Amino acid sequence: MRLALFVTxxxxxxxxxxxxxxxxLLEAAGCDVVVPSTQTCCGQPGYNAGxxxxxxxxxxxxxxxxxxxxxxxxxxxxxxxxxxxxYPALFDxxxxxxxxxERVAGRTYELTDFLVNVAPLQTIPGRYDGTLTYHDSxxxxxxxxxxxxxxxxxxxxxxxxxxxxRESTTCCGFGGTFSVKFGDLSAHMADNKCAHIAQTGAxxxxxxxxxxxxxxxxxxxxxxxxxxRVWHIAEVLAGDDGVCR
Amino acid sequence: MQVTxxxxxxxAAENLRDENLQRALxxxxxxxxxxxxxxxxxxxxxxSIRDAAAEIRDRVLRDLDGYLRRFEQQATAxxxxxxxxxxxxxxxxxxxxxxxxxxxxxxxxxxSMVSEECGLDDALAARGLDVIETDLGEYILQLAHxxxxxxxxxxxxxxxxxxADLFAAAHHRPRTTEIRGLCREAREVxxxxxxxxxxxxxxxxxxxxxxxxxxxxxxxxxxxxxxTLPRVHVAVTGIEKVVATxxxxxxxxxxxxxxxxxxxxxxxxxxxxxxxxxxxxxxxxHFHIVLLDNGRSRLLGTELQPMLRCIRCGACMxxxxxxxxxxxxxxxxxxxxxxxxxLTPAFVGLEDTLDLPHASTLCGECAEVCPVKIPLPDLLRHxxxxxxxxxxxxxxxxxxLRAWAWLARHPALYATGARVVARALHLFAGRKGRLRxxxxxxxxxxxxxxxxxxxxxxxxxxxxxxxx
Amino acid sequence: MSARxxxxxxxxxxxxxxxxxxxxxxxxxxxxxxPTPRSGDDPLxxxxxxxxxxxxxxxxxxxxxxxxxxxxxxxxxxxxxxxAVSWPxxxxxxxxxxGLDAQARAACGDDAVGITGAFAAIAETGxxxxxxxxxxxxxxxxxxxxxxxxxxxxxxVATMEEAWDRLRAEHAxxxxxxxxxxxxxxxxxxxxxxxxGAHGPYRVFIIVVDDGxxxxxxxxxAV
Numbered sequence: 001m002r003l004a005l006f007v008t009x010x011x012x013x014x015x016x017x018x019x020x021x022x023x024x025l026l027e028a029a030g031c032d033v034v035v036p037s038t039q040t041c042c043g044q045p046g047y048n049a050g051x052x053x054x055x056x057x058x059x060x061x062x063x064x065x066x067x068x069x070x071x072x073x074x075x076x077x078x079x080x081x082x083x084x085x086x087y088p089a090l091f092d093x094x095x096x097x098x099x100x101x102e103r104v105a106g107r108t109y110e111l112t113d114f115l116v117n118v119a120p121l122q123t124i125p126g127r128y129d130g131t132l133t134y135h136d137s138x139x140x141x142x143x144x145x146x147x148x149x150x151x152x153x154x155x156x157x158x159x160x161x162x163x164x165x166r167e168s169t170t171c172c173g174f175g176g177t178f179s180v181k182f183g184d185l186s187a188h189m190a191d192n193k194c195a196h197i198a199q200t201g202a203x204x205x206x207x208x209x210x211x212x213x214x215x216x217x218x219x220x221x222x223x224x225x226x227x228x229r230v231w232h233i234a235e236v237l238a239g240d241d242g243v244c245r
Numbered sequence: 246m247q248v249t250x251x252x253x254x255x256x257a258a259e260n261l262r263d264e265n266l267q268r269a270l271x272x273x274x275x276x277x278x279x280x281x282x283x284x285x286x287x288x289x290x291x292x293s294i295r296d297a298a299a300e301i302r303d304r305v306l307r308d309l310d311g312y313l314r315r316f317e318q319q320a321t322a323x324x325x326x327x328x329x330x331x332x333x334x335x336x337x338x339x340x341x342x343x344x345x346x347x348x349x350x351x352x353x354x355x356x357s358m359v360s361e362e363c364g365l366d367d368a369l370a371a372r373g374l375d376v377i378e379t380d381l382g383e384y385i386l387q388l389a390h391x392x393x394x395x396x397x398x399x400x401x402x403x404x405x406x407x408x409a410d411l412f413a414a415a416h417h418r419p420r421t422t423e424i425r426g427l428c429r430e431a432r433e434v435x436x437x438x439x440x441x442x443x444x445x446x447x448x449x450x451x452x453x454x455x456x457x458x459x460x461x462x463x464x465x466x467x468x469x470x471x472x473t474l475p476r477v478h479v480a481v482t483g484i485e486k487v488v489a490t491x492x493x494x495x496x497x498x499x500x501x502x503x504x505x506x507x508x509x510x511x512x513x514x515x516x517x518x519x520x521x522x523x524x525x526x527x528x529x530x531h532f533h534i535v536l537l538d539n540g541r542s543r544l545l546g547t548e549l550q551p552m553l554r555c556i557r558c559g560a561c562m563x564x565x566x567x568x569x570x571x572x573x574x575x576x577x578x579x580x581x582x583x584x585x586x587x588l589t590p591a592f593v594g595l596e597d598t599l600d601l602p603h604a605s606t607l608c609g610e611c612a613e614v615c616p617v618k619i620p621l622p623d624l625l626r627h628x629x630x631x632x633x634x635x636x637x638x639x640x641x642x643x644x645x646l647r648a649w650a651w652l653a654r655h656p657a658l659y660a661t662g663a664r665v666v667a668r669a670l671h672l673f674a675g676r677k678g679r680l681r682x683x684x685x686x687x688x689x690x691x692x693x694x695x696x697x698x699x700x701x702x703x704x705x706x707x708x709x710x711x712x713x
Numbered sequence: 714m715s716a717r718x719x720x721x722x723x724x725x726x727x728x729x730x731x732x733x734x735x736x737x738x739x740x741x742x743x744x745x746x747x748p749t750p751r752s753g754d755d756p757l758x759x760x761x762x763x764x765x766x767x768x769x770x771x772x773x774x775x776x777x778x779x780x781x782x783x784x785x786x787x788x789x790x791x792x793x794x795x796x797a798v799s800w801p802x803x804x805x806x807x808x809x810x811x812g813l814d815a816q817a818r819a820a821c822g823d824d825a826v827g828i829t830g831a832f833a834a835i836a837e838t839g840x841x842x843x844x845x846x847x848x849x850x851x852x853x854x855x856x857x858x859x860x861x862x863x864x865x866x867x868x869x870v871a872t873m874e875e876a877w878d879r880l881r882a883e884h885a886x887x888x889x890x891x892x893x894x895x896x897x898x899x900x901x902x903x904x905x906x907x908x909x910g911a912h913g914p915y916r917v918f919i920i921v922v923d924d925g926x927x928x929x930x931x932x933x934x935a936v
Binding site for chain 2: 184190218238
Binding site: 526 | 729851913
């Protein structure tokens with residue numbers, strides 16, 4: 001299967017290791033992976049801010065870059081959902097683009113969903129010994145149904161002990177620009193999430209969206225918690241190169 | 246009721262720091278959220294009942310005028326008088342005129358959000374009428390001169406100590422903070438008012454087109470008292486409350502109490518049709534039903550139409566992490582939480598409610614728990630779009646978004662920009678690997694660190710040959 | 714144009730050229746049911762479970778004649794007054810023998826106990842269904858602190874849908890008020906703490922009678 005990796009703007013800028021972990025996992029699952037070189041952003045920030053025109057313009061670009069692969073995989077529920085769920089409706093007035101959008105949308109997957117339901121990854125390359133707790137990012141959960149998949153993959157790692165937190169499906173408060181525009185509200189929600197994480201006593205918090213992870217890590221550290229590790233699920237599953245210490 | 250939604254940010258900030266309020270809001274979690282979950286779990290067919298409920302509401306909305314005409318015809322045939330009101334002011338005028346027409350002096354009132362929307366109590370008081378709220382929560386609010394902070398649990402923001410203070414001042418009895426004692430006190434104080442009232446005002450949870458009936462769901466018994474003893478009953482409600490049949494009402498009743506409070510059914514459900522017969526001892530001699538538009542019909546045929554399905558259960562706000570953090574008063578009008586963030590701009594106007602559709606991460610919990618499947622995040626996003634189209638967003642915000650979108654469409658420039666930012670932030674963060682402060686994003690850094698970027702972008706590393 | 718015309722016109726315009734509305738009259742005439750939860754085989758058992766869960770007190774009686782003793786026992790146990798107002802249909806029972814002073818009239822503010830029948834009872838939620846009428850004063854189940862309801866077992870139905878069908882079959886016109894009662898009045902407005910006894914009764918005692926007038930062909934108690 002020939003697929004294209006949608007790296008996401010946050011992974012590109014902030015934590016490339018997630019992108020490389022995703023590459024490794026997809027290859028371990030037997031896929032040929034290309035990384036379209038001109039990719040930048042899925043357009044969600046503009047879309048959620050109400051700038052439909054800007055979102056459509058970016059969507060056009062993405063569709064042009066990713067049309068023609070068997071699948072598009074993103075290590076992010078929110079970016080995958082943007083493409084899969086929201087792209088087609090951006091072109092209600094343009095039948096050709098709409099068809100292309102539907103084509104790309106129909107082949108776009110969040111990483112863990114892909115590794116469970118499309119190109120199943122039976123042997124997990126990474127190694128992790130210890131406890132962790134999993135945060136269900138909103139878009140992946142509610143727009144794409146991602147919940148069992150990451151847990152199924154983690155369950156195949158013998159050293160992993162998952163301790164579920166209370167309210168794992170409650171929003172962490174990131175919400176893109178919400179985290180800055182309504183900073184105190186956002187931090188309050190992040191603080192609740194950190195409290196639930198602390199209650200589990202887990203050594204690490206893991207999630208499938210870097211936005212959530214940056215938000216949670218930022219609040220953890222400001223709260224004085226320097227010991228709870230913060231990992232993207234791709235990093236845990238891929239392991240390697242001492243990434244998950 | 247006056248709109249103060251432009252105060253949202255300020256009020257939200259205050260409420261986040263209000264420990265009493267935070268404690269009170271935590272109770273919503275344990276009671277209503279857990280209650281709903283347990284009650285829904287008891288319905289093995291929940292999914293299909295919910296689908297049916299959404300269709301029941303949509304069906305009426307597709308032919309709202311037809312069903313309203315039918316309701317009016319049936320209600321009138323049973324001796325009710327149906328009035329139509331375009332605006333809040335019209336409702337107030339109509340109800341005051343009804344009171345005058347029937348020589349009414351003393352009014353008892355059951356809970357009605359529509360009456361809050363209209364500011365009906367104040368309008369009637371201004372005409373010299375004695376209006377007392379009888380729903381315990383609304384009675385407490387009346388004593389406190391405050392608006393409700395939740396559509397089902399209006400005084401969720403108050404502690405029993407707050408209530409004890411209000412009662413002690415108003416009833417001239419020894420102060421008690423014992424909840425049962427407070428409830429009994431309210432019963433004793435309000436009972437004579439029921440018995441002496443000329444007119445009862447209620448809302449309507451549903452209007453049944455088949456029979457011309459008003460449906461009221463209550464727990465306290467005040468709704469029954471308001472509609473049994475006084476000689477005049479006035480029901481005020483929105484035009485969108487119509488349902489087709491008794492069976493449709495029952496389907497909705499399976500979900501409304503469960504979604505709202507976790508009850509399988511409210512203590513009382515009253516189906517009220519027309520005036521009392523000649524040989525009947527109780528019931529009103531006059532029954533007036535006031536149908537309010539106030540912007541509802543303008544939502545039909547627009548992307549916001551699904552909002553009219555709402556059956557006012559409050560589940561959305563109970564589950565909303567934003568509402569859970571700040572409570573209802575921050576939203577600045579009658580309807581708080583996710584449904585309020587849609588209805589307030591829709592009814593009152595975008596200009597006066599700029600923050601409301603944006604004060605959300607679009608997490609989708611509200612839509613998940615809505616018993617009639619209203620796609621609230623999509624509606625909030627639609628309102629955000631409308632703000633952009635009408636140039637209501639701050640210039641700086643528009644410019645930043647445009648700049649981002651432009652840059653993202655120019656990959657070479659984007660790559661350079663990203664390279665520079667990644668490097669710079671990585672260096673500023675130093676050994677600690679995080680920044681405590683960054684100009685321009687103080688909303689983030691005020692209470693959170695910003696983890697530093699790795700220093701090189703994925704693009705650059707991949708181009709340089711890294712693959713794992 | 715009146716407000717009525719303006720509003721209806723605006724609604725019709727909004728519908729515009731869209732799909733022609735489904736025939737409302739037709740649907741109302743058919744009044745199809747929505748998805749109805751499957752009920753168990755034993756409506757009495759389900760009714761009892763649900764009613765007790767909602768804090769009603771429930772007892773059984775083989776025949777109407779046993780009711781006065783059952784009521785008297787209930788009131789004595791709780792040291793409640795042995796005086797009641799009643800629906801006329803139930804006055805004929807031998808209250809005096811049980812030590813109870815019962816009068817058939819509407820309730821007033823001072824009455825402590827009210828005794829009614831019920832048109833039907835709904836097993837799904839442990840709910841009583843009462844109809845208004847000249848012989849079924851609403852105040853009797855509303856004003857007193859104690860509400861006693863005598864329900865015929867044969868009139869316990871599984872769901873509210875079945876209750877509507879019975880109502881349509883047995884009454885030519887809908888009564889002015891159909892009231893569904895599911896336990897003592899309550900409120901949770903103060904600190905979301907449920908308190909029984911708000912403006913309506915503090916307690917509801919339901920006596921399910923195996924053998925009642927309806928089964929004997931006389932509809933008097935089933936009102």
